[in-house]
Amino acid sequence: MIPFNFDYFKPDSTEEAIKTYTSEWKLGKKVVYFTGGTEVITFSRGGKMTADAVIDLKGIPDCTVLEMVGEKLIIGAAITLNQLIESDVFPLLSETARRIADHTSRNKITIGGNLMSKLNYKECILPLLVAEAVVVIVGPKGMEELPAEKLASGILEEGTFLTQIKVPVSNLNLPYTSLKRTRTTKVGYPIVSLAALIKEDRIRVAFSGLDEYPFRSAVVEATLNDRTLSDEQRISKAIAKLPTSISDDFLASKGFRKFTLGILLTEMNTVLEGQP
């Protein structure tokens, strides 16, 4: 049971959502946005967060679209992971989403909630990073489009929320792979998760589970694409050049994460090299 009360609003438009946020915030209330709500509910129940007002974005048409417009695939923030998987419009995203949580939870977890999660994993961002997606943010100051990597650390200005993700159509159907290792069972948070694709003969890869935030690194990619080196050399050098310190926590030690990353990068090379 959630041990505190809040007001619940379900606006029909982005304007109504912003107006509601602003008026509640001016009253000194703590306001949170909500799409799938699974994290808001579990964090609230577990004493990890509180709220005086909750704004559910599922009633906003901009947040529930999933369509091609011109040269972009538009994904509304309130699209559930299973809707993404079933539509299979962006196979690398479908494959990555299929390994997040379990089938029933994926009927509720949304892409917007995953990208804005307070947890470090945000695995849906990995395909967006390698496909150079942009995200649409709306707030009291208006609307803006940002590169998806701006969401990796998850901090948006007060009152702003994510409405849509836009992916260039030219990056939807490139050769790809999505790999993940968990501690024990198939369902679980990643020790390491990666999403990779090949564009113009170069591998692009993004990682989650290694450190505080998911990331894509130019230095790591340059090393992985250095054809003067053997496969093994590329992988060991890429690991040495990671732009982050590898986490050491209850899921896995630093050493085991490094070892697992090496295995996943080898698998990645095998899969991608086998593709046309």
Added chain:
Amino acid sequence: MIMSNTSKYTVIPLLVNGQSHDVMVRSADTLLHTLREQIGLTGAKHACGNGDCGACTVLVDGKPMHSCLMLAVEAVSEEITTIEGLKHSEMRQAFVEQWAIQCGYCTPGFILNCHALVKEHPDADDEKIEEWLQSNLCRCTGYYEIKQAVKFVLEMNKKNG
């Protein structure tokens, strides 16, 4: 805009097993809590409260959902099915006949999930069945029999066209 209020209870309509119920809820009440404490439908079980075990599974517009991860106010205008609404279903019967029950605590959640699975995927293969069954935990570890119950219904439906 739909709104429900903090300091007082709000009356909302919920459509459960084909019957409309006006229930008094806090915005913060989960669907699981409301089904059990307000409507008296105790088939959906409380266990982890975290989306990890599936004991609280119900169907929302035919899709399995962890009712511990859904607010009651989110379920307004949706069609909710609990185990009490599947009394005469083939899946429930198959669980009995295939001995897919031990202590029974996980059983309502499993039956609802499996019922939705065979409706959505009448040709479900082993991979699909396993993917869906990962959403529910059985501490008595009766997974083999549960899988057999699903396969039994899939076969029966195919035979009956």
